[in-house]
Amino acid sequence: MVTQPQPVALLALLREGTRGTELLLGRKLRGFGQGNIVLPGGKIDPGESAQHAAMREFREETGVCVQSADLTFAARVTFTFPANPRANMDCAVFTARIASGMPVPSEELEPLWFPVGELPVRQMWEDSPLWLPALAAGERFTAKIILAADNLAVQSIDFEPWG
Template sequence: MKQLSDLDWSTWEARDPATLVFVIRDGKILLIDKKTGLGKGKVNGPGGKVDPGETPEQCAVRECQEELGITVSNLEYCGEHRFQFVDGYSIHVWVYRTRDFSGEPVETREARPKWVSLDAIPYDRMWEDDRLWLPMLIRGERFQSRWIFDGDSMLDYEIRPDGQNEPWVE
């Protein structure tokens, strides 16, 4: 399995449902240095696996509380990723953005917070796909995507615009 066409996406189901959240405020984005789990050592947004009985939005709020000690609100749905890894692992990720949260981001066992200027996002320390869709999220564009990864290496992908363009207004 090296290409999107190697899979029957009509019957594809992810092993894990998960979320990602990006807080954008005053020309900066809140990222994390991930200290545990999938993507350990990479820069990403906070997020994680959806618990049984939990909606993706509820998971997004809980994960931000657990990883950064903040409570996000007014989450805006941005899109979904369907990741298939050649080792058999798969994950379906709901992606959100917001400017609204309470509390101060703090380092936890799982994550070290970092505010980064929107024009200085460290894509070289992130998953390879982030440079393709994160600018869409920042611009307010919705997306649906499918990805094939072999470990950290992206083998194939498709990004489909989804919905109205709603520019991010500072």
């Protein structure tokens, strides 16, 4: 039986800070990937659009509101876990530069700003440095990531820029 990947929406909020372009990430406080620094986001509910899910999850996890008009669909990233197919994900990734509210911790995430050139790669999933800098630089792409048997290491990545 083939397991369909879980539809997920992620949102990368960028701003110009004192140390250049900064990205709002979050330390995962519970669940899958606990302790890792991740992009805010989560599962797309049945009948919900990826765009709406990205805004909802971002607000729930960071306290920051982003309007649909300020979102850009920037990437499609799929994760295949051969050793655990039920963890497979198909992620719609959005970017934004305009938002309202200040980041506040939630039960899920502790929001943290990082300069794009100083991402905390040792605290992130191993795949993140392979595609997150391109996203932050404004590139649009599809990335297909296959994880190794340990469900952590990257076995392969197929990165295809759009247009």
